[in-house]
Amino acid sequence: MGSRGESDEQFTFDSEYTPPNTVDFETQQVLARLAAAEEVADQIPEGGESGVVREKQGSKRKLIILTDDTDDSDVEITPATQTTKPRRKTSYGTASRKPMFQSTLDDGIGSSRQAFIFVSFIFFLVYVFLHRKPQGGPLLKNWPFLGMLPGMLVQLPRIHDWTVEALEANDLTFAFKGAWLSGTDLLFTADPRNIHHILSSNFGNYPKGPEFKKIFDILGDGIIAVDLELWEDLRKSSLDLFHHQDFQKLSETSNASKLKENLVPFLDNAADNDIIIDLQDVFKRFMFDTASVLMTGYDPMSLSIKMTEVEFGEATDLGEEAILYRHFKPVILWKLQNWFGIGHEKEMRSASVTFDRMFEKIISSRREEIRRGGRETSMDALTCYMKVDTTKYKLLKPRDDKFIRDVILSLLIAGRDTTSSALTWFFWLLSMHPRVMAKIRHEINTKTETEKLVYLHAALSESMRLYPPVPFNHKSPAKPDVLPSGHRVEADSKILISIYALGRMRSVWGENAAEFKPERWISDSGDLRHEPSYKFMAFNAGPRTCLGKQLAFMQMKMVAVEIIRNYDFKVVEGHKIEPVPSVILRMKHGLKVAVTKAI
Numbered sequence: 399m400g401s402r403g404e405s406d407e408q409f410t411f412d413s414e415y416t417p418p419n420t421v422d423f424e425t426q427q428v429l430a431r432l433a434a435a436e437e438v439a440d441q442i443p444e445g446g447e448s449g450v451v452r453e454k455q456g457s458k459r460k461l462i463i464l465t466d467d468t469d470d471s472d473v474e475i476t477p478a479t480q481t482t483k484p485r486r487k488t489s490y491g492t493a494s495r496k497p498m499f500q501s502t503l504d505d506g507i508g509s510s511r512q513a514f515i516f517v518s519f520i521f522f523l524v525y526v527f528l529h530r531k532p533q534g535g536p537l538l539k540n541w542p543f544l545g546m547l548p549g550m551l552v553q554l555p556r557i558h559d560w561t562v563e564a565l566e567a568n569d570l571t572f573a574f575k576g577a578w579l580s581g582t583d584l585l586f587t588a589d590p591r592n593i594h595h596i597l598s599s600n601f602g603n604y605p606k607g608p609e610f611k612k613i614f615d616i617l618g619d620g621i622i623a624v625d626l627e628l629w630e631d632l633r634k635s636s637l638d639l640f641h642h643q644d645f646q647k648l649s650e651t652s653n654a655s656k657l658k659e660n661l662v663p664f665l666d667n668a669a670d671n672d673i674i675i676d677l678q679d680v681f682k683r684f685m686f687d688t689a690s691v692l693m694t695g696y697d698p699m700s701l702s703i704k705m706t707e708v709e710f711g712e713a714t715d716l717g718e719e720a721i722l723y724r725h726f727k728p729v730i731l732w733k734l735q736n737w738f739g740i741g742h743e744k745e746m747r748s749a750s751v752t753f754d755r756m757f758e759k760i761i762s763s764r765r766e767e768i769r770r771g772g773r774e775t776s777m778d779a780l781t782c783y784m785k786v787d788t789t790k791y792k793l794l795k796p797r798d799d800k801f802i803r804d805v806i807l808s809l810l811i812a813g814r815d816t817t818s819s820a821l822t823w824f825f826w827l828l829s830m831h832p833r834v835m836a837k838i839r840h841e842i843n844t845k846t847e848t849e850k851l852v853y854l855h856a857a858l859s860e861s862m863r864l865y866p867p868v869p870f871n872h873k874s875p876a877k878p879d880v881l882p883s884g885h886r887v888e889a890d891s892k893i894l895i896s897i898y899a900l901g902r903m904r905s906v907w908g909e910n911a912a913e914f915k916p917e918r919w920i921s922d923s924g925d926l927r928h929e930p931s932y933k934f935m936a937f938n939a940g941p942r943t944c945l946g947k948q949l950a951f952m953q954m955k956m957v958a959v960e961i962i963r964n965y966d967f968k969v970v971e972g973h974k975i976e977p978v979p980s981v982i983l984r985m986k987h988g989l990k991v992a993v994t995k996a997i
């Protein structure tokens with residue numbers, strides 16, 4: 399069906415679906431095939447076969463290897479200002495790279511006048527670009543030497559919305575050229591075919607890569623930053639942990655007690671005393687406390703009426719912003735900035751010091767406790783990783799404090815920042831859509847079990863479609879390849895999948911893609927509609943799918959039920975809502991609300 403938008407139920411991502419203009423018939427066939435495969439692939443055990451998916455054929459199921467049939471080895475990544483059709487290797491490069499400044503430089507080494515003109519010109523360029531209003535203009539001009547960097551500097555404060563515009567205008571894939579020799583070229587994509595190719599069917603060829611490990615160096619050898627055998631050991635051991643009944647129980651009980659003992663008294667106090675609160679801050683503290691209990695066995699009690707300063711939270715937020723900026727700077731530049739402690743790197747350094755100090759304390763006191771025979775039955779991640787079976791997981795180092803710090807820090811960040819971001823955007827969207835709020839409230843008041851809250855689940859998914867807590871995913875091909883979109887990628891080049899843009903592409907979600915409509919997640923029979931993960935990628939896709947998805951949904955539903963049932967809240971008039979340019983989708987100014995008790 400080609401016309402979309404009138405009714406949510408009309409839109410399905412199956413073989414009948416005909417996306418408008420941008421996706422041709424062949425593409426539809428591939429997408430339809432992938433959709434069928436994904437439905438079954440979701441049932442493959444975690445860490446299942448790379449590059450292999452299962453396909454339904456009538457009542458039978460068979461394994462298929464998904465290969466792309468593009469054999470155009472002579473295609474290049476298309477420059478942003480062009481269309482995205484594969485091009486011959488004459489596009490940009492040597493000709494345009496022959497710098498307009500070359501002769502000035504060659505002749506003028508000894509000439510101060512020419513040097514002055516040159517420097518003035520550079521200043522002029524930088525001035526013009528930095529003072530242009532960051533609006534519109536998804537296409538970035540490709541300058542000699544500087545590549546698209548000047549335009550990107552202008553767009554960085556609104557990077558997420560810019561990716562939506564750039565990718566929509568470029569058939570879902572856009573090649574960003576960084577400054578000459580800076581190593582910052584990036585291929586942005588939100589094309590479901592590329593996403594499936596990279597994250598699932600050719601997973602083996604798409605690690606995160608060494609460059610991203612450098613950019614995310616603060617996470618060290620934690621699961622989020624590593625690849626290959628170490629990732630496999632971390633993934634499998636984390637799976638054991640996350641599937642353990644006692645670990646799940648610990649999560650449930652700590653959520654329940656934090657709700658009752660901290661969140662409710664905090665909100666009651668705000669309601670009774672007419673205090674304006676920042677819901678984002680409240681959720682960050684709540685998630686930090688619960689994630690910390692689960693991962694370290696220690697409760698920092700950051701959510702309380704006193705609202706004491708949370709060093710960890712501050713450090714993480716600033717570190718995550720610095721990480722985004724690193725993507726567009728040459729490694730040498732941000733390393734120098736880090737060395738001298740300037741700009742965003744100053745914050746990165748202090749974040750690193752904060753993490754090290756915090757973990758040094760936690761790890762040494764836990765080792766001491768274990769030595770004295772305590773914590774025998776504890777199921778928090780820290781205790782479990784200190785006792786992990788190294789005959790089973792050969793690359794894990796339970797006695798190495800730095801290694802343990804890396805593992806637990808990654809888990810803590812994965813649990814805290816994502817869920818708090820999801821809840822913040824969710825409650826903001828509810829404040830803008832009273833009809834949805836009323837429907838959720840009705841559901842909560844008429845159903846007793848959290849699992850049966852289908853509309854609430856749909857609304858949370860819809861919120862994460864538009865505001866995915868992790869807006870980007872990073873990949874780097876081990877070997878050269880041609881993506882299904884026709885773009886050639888070289889070994890060690892960098893790919894950024896924009897999860898934020900994917901959720902807003904009209905060619906993927908229909909003409910009403912920008913609207914908040916939980917109904918699109920509900921089937922005619924009233925059940926939840928399954929959406930393949932390369933279309934709804936908030937929890938990632940393929941073998942690296944989020945390990946905490948079930949826990950996160952459970953936690954978000956518990957919090958939502960408690961708040962929606964008992965409180966009303968109103969966003970402060972005139973409060974500005976905009977995302978921070980960061981690798982986690984936070985609100986720049988928080989979410990300031992007035993709370994009252996529901997009658």
Ligand code: HEM
Binds near residue numbers: 935941950
């Ligand atoms: C709304 C909440 C959440 C969202 C949207 C989310 C999303 C994601 C995404 C996009 C990734 C892939 C990151 C990447 O590869 O760069 C990921 C990975 C991961 N997530 Fe979540 N997450 C959420 C909650 C949680 C929670 C609560 C936990 C733990 C308790 C968790 C644990 C993990 C872990 C361990 C990984 C690494 C998986 C791997 O690399 O194999 N997540 N998550």
